[in-house]
Amino acid sequence: MTAPKRWLPFTVKTVLLVLLLLWTLVPIVWMVLSSFKPNSVITANTPRIFFTPTLEHYASLFSGGNSLWPYLMNSLSIAGVSTLIAVVLGCMAGFGLSRIRLKGKKHLAFWIISTRMAPIAAVIVPMYLLFRYLYLLDTYAGLIVAYLSFNLPFAIWLMTAFFDDLPPDLEEAAMIDGATKFQAFRYVVLPLMTPGLVTTAILCFIFAWNDYAFAQTFSGPSTQTIPIAAAQLLTQTGIDWGKLLAIGTVVVCPMAIAGLLVKRWMVQGLTLGAVK
Amino acid sequence: MATLQLDNIIKDFGSTRVLKGIDLEVKDREFVVFVGPSGCGKSTLLRTIAGLESASSGDIKINGQRVNEIGPAERGLAMVFQSYALYPHMSVEDNMGFSLRLAKVPRAERREKIRAAARILQLEELLDRKPRALSGGQRQRVAIGRAIVRNPSIFLFDEPLSNLDAALRVQMRIELTRLHHELNATMIYVTHDQVEAMTMADKIVVLQGGSVEQIGSPMELYHHPRNRFVAGFIGSPKMNFLDVEVHGVGPTGVDLALPGGACRIPVVGDDINVGDTLTLGIRPEHLKLDDHGSLEGDIVLTERLGGVTSLYLDHLGKEWILVADGNIVHRVHERVRFSFDPSCAHLFKSNGQSLDRLQRHPLAGVECEGSRVNAI
Numbered sequence: 229m230t231a232p233k234r235w236l237p238f239t240v241k242t243v244l245l246v247l248l249l250l251w252t253l254v255p256i257v258w259m260v261l262s263s264f265k266p267n268s269v270i271t272a273n274t275p276r277i278f279f280t281p282t283l284e285h286y287a288s289l290f291s292g293g294n295s296l297w298p299y300l301m302n303s304l305s306i307a308g309v310s311t312l313i314a315v316v317l318g319c320m321a322g323f324g325l326s327r328i329r330l331k332g333k334k335h336l337a338f339w340i341i342s343t344r345m346a347p348i349a350a351v352i353v354p355m356y357l358l359f360r361y362l363y364l365l366d367t368y369a370g371l372i373v374a375y376l377s378f379n380l381p382f383a384i385w386l387m388t389a390f391f392d393d394l395p396p397d398l399e400e401a402a403m404i405d406g407a408t409k410f411q412a413f414r415y416v417v418l419p420l421m422t423p424g425l426v427t428t429a430i431l432c433f434i435f436a437w438n439d440y441a442f443a444q445t446f447s448g449p450s451t452q453t454i455p456i457a458a459a460q461l462l463t464q465t466g467i468d469w470g471k472l473l474a475i476g477t478v479v480v481c482p483m484a485i486a487g488l489l490v491k492r493w494m495v496q497g498l499t500l501g502a503v504k
Numbered sequence: 505m506a507t508l509q510l511d512n513i514i515k516d517f518g519s520t521r522v523l524k525g526i527d528l529e530v531k532d533r534e535f536v537v538f539v540g541p542s543g544c545g546k547s548t549l550l551r552t553i554a555g556l557e558s559a560s561s562g563d564i565k566i567n568g569q570r571v572n573e574i575g576p577a578e579r580g581l582a583m584v585f586q587s588y589a590l591y592p593h594m595s596v597e598d599n600m601g602f603s604l605r606l607a608k609v610p611r612a613e614r615r616e617k618i619r620a621a622a623r624i625l626q627l628e629e630l631l632d633r634k635p636r637a638l639s640g641g642q643r644q645r646v647a648i649g650r651a652i653v654r655n656p657s658i659f660l661f662d663e664p665l666s667n668l669d670a671a672l673r674v675q676m677r678i679e680l681t682r683l684h685h686e687l688n689a690t691m692i693y694v695t696h697d698q699v700e701a702m703t704m705a706d707k708i709v710v711l712q713g714g715s716v717e718q719i720g721s722p723m724e725l726y727h728h729p730r731n732r733f734v735a736g737f738i739g740s741p742k743m744n745f746l747d748v749e750v751h752g753v754g755p756t757g758v759d760l761a762l763p764g765g766a767c768r769i770p771v772v773g774d775d776i777n778v779g780d781t782l783t784l785g786i787r788p789e790h791l792k793l794d795d796h797g798s799l800e801g802d803i804v805l806t807e808r809l810g811g812v813t814s815l816y817l818d819h820l821g822k823e824w825i826l827v828a829d830g831n832i833v834h835r836v837h838e839r840v841r842f843s844f845d846p847s848c849a850h851l852f853k854s855n856g857q858s859l860d861r862l863q864r865h866p867l868a869g870v871e872c873e874g875s876r877v878n879a880i
């Protein structure tokens with residue numbers, strides 16, 4: 229190929245990529261930047277890129293009567309526990325589903341993931357009524373169950389796909405080497421599943437962390453999560469932009485890190501030269 | 505001391521019967537090869553012996569003891585997988601020592617056994633590497649080493665050489681035979697390659713469609729194939745076949761009328777009648793160019809290997825192969841006459857069964873001797 233022919237598509241690709249990056253990153257960068265601006269700069273008519281950074285919004289977030297700490301702890305523990313349960317159960321169920329010989333296995337797997345496809349709007353009212361009868365409103369358990377109902381099928385489905393990629397030869401070799409089924413799982417399968425487990429965990433955590441609808445409906449004064457705290461800032465007299473931007477930054481940070489982690493693990497091959 | 509006995513093993517996957525009643529006896533220290541075309545059930549049979557599949561019916565006995573209900577871990581066998589199935593997250597040393605670790609063998613003893621196996625397989629420098637840092641041949645060795653360390657009663661191999669290149673395959677073939685004698689172990693080896701079967705086996709089990717076609721020593725299968733399938737499968741290039749009519753039957757053989765004259769094949773023709781149609785089978789290496797021969801054909805293709813030349817002939821509309829001397833000068837499109845020694849020819853009935861020969865070949869029944877291996 230000659231240079232001019234390649235030159236054009238390359239430019240087009242670069243331009244498109246730059247546009248896409250601007251489109252995606254500018255609002256986030258602007259939010260993070262602005263969260264360090266004093267109020268006068270935030271509301272100034274001409275946007276400013278250079279300013280003296282301040283931590284005043286973060287300080288006011290984490291101190292005083294309406295501190296963000298309890299919300300943060302609620303979010304972390306609810307998302308964390310529901311993720312842990314989803315990954316542990318999803319791992320075991322996924323292994324079983326991947327290895328079992330069963331007629332109509334595909335249908336079973338599809339049925340499981342199909343429960344994940346239900347729109348939240350359709351299930352939220354029935355769930356609210358159920359939770360009220362079961363005294364699960366305004367409890368950690370309630371929200372954990374709510375997130376599990378969506379994350380568990382997803383975790384099972386994703387882990388099944390990861391296990392499908394792992395040749396059964398390895399477990400069989402372990403069993404011939406004298407391992408019990410559980411030992412084969414523990415010493416051979418599980419160590420090779422780290423990428424799958426991390427990926428699943430991060431995706432489940434993101435769902436619970438980002439959720440607003442369930443938290444808004446099922447939580448009470450003692451179980452509200454960060455998205456609820458952020459929303460509350462909008463309904464008070466006027467909008468406290470500085471605080472809102474700071475909360476936004478706090479919410480986005482773990483997700484950005486998680487995103488990078490998922491990419492690292494997902495790219496990593498599963499079998500690492502086990503076969504051939 | 506390890507023997508294996510299979511009694512009428514049947515294996516169904518759902519409604520498909522993959523093994524249709526397999527009977528087999530494996531003697532102590534025997535090298536048995538399962539050979540057959542792809543999909544005939546070799547792997548399934550091996551996995552059933554290993555305990556990775558359960559037999560739908562029939563008995564599996566190791567050292568006379570029924571093991572159907574015993575799991576793979578307790579059968580005391582070792583298996584080398586076609587894919588090698590090395591644990592990717594463990595070093596070569598840990599791969600080889602995994603079974604010992606599970607058996608709670610003390611570290612020092614474990615090391616010693618691993619070193620010993622590594623020495624046999626020339627793996628000593630690689631013990632710290634991960635499988636992904638090994639070549640195909642080295643992975644193969646590690647997989648075999650893992651089996652040796654376990655000191656199994658029976659070794660099982662499922663097409664272990666099929667992922668190696670041709671030169672390495674030949675080398676490993678010799679090495680496995682040597683290993684068999686060094687370890688004095690019972691080995692069962694699965695392959696679809698009849699050359700591997702012929703060169704390594706004490707006893708070959710030819711499988712087709714889930715049934716045993718014939719069991720015997722390599723020379724027995726070569727000289728006395730029980731049916732047309734075995735005759736065509738064993739030997740390379742393949743046996744030539746021709747439908748012929750019977751002109752006479754006597755105590756010294758069956759008379760045939762061939763295009764270039766009559767001939768008598770020394771086989772038992774008890775239930776054969778004049779006028780029956782049989783199939784004549786002659787191996788390419790038993791045909792010889794002969795200006796007065798009773799058969800003739802046009803050369804379609806020549807393959808010169810130097811020492812020998814394969815002639816592909818159009819013989820009465822069928823493709824026949826003749827293996828001739830490497831120095832012949834015949835060319836494509838030439839018409840040649842050729843003949844064969846009737847005592848080397850085979851006759852098959854229309855149902856594929858072969859007619860027994862009047863005389864047994866002196867080498868048939870002789871098993872692969874140790875002397876051949878020691879000479880290497």
Ligand SMILES: Nc1ncnc2c1ncn2[C@@H]1O[C@H](COP(=O)(O)OP(=O)(O)O)[C@@H](O)[C@H]1O
Nearest residue numbers: 517520522540541542543544545546547548549
């Ligand atoms: N788990 C299984 N479920 C259903 N059919 C199987 C399974 N494993 C093997 N088969 C079938 O059994 C037959 C024999 O397979 P296999 O033993 O692998 O053949 P080979 O090793 O001789 O090539 C094939 O037709 C294959 O499709």
Ligand SMILES: [Mg+2]
Nearest residue numbers: 546547548663
């Ligand atoms: Mg196979």
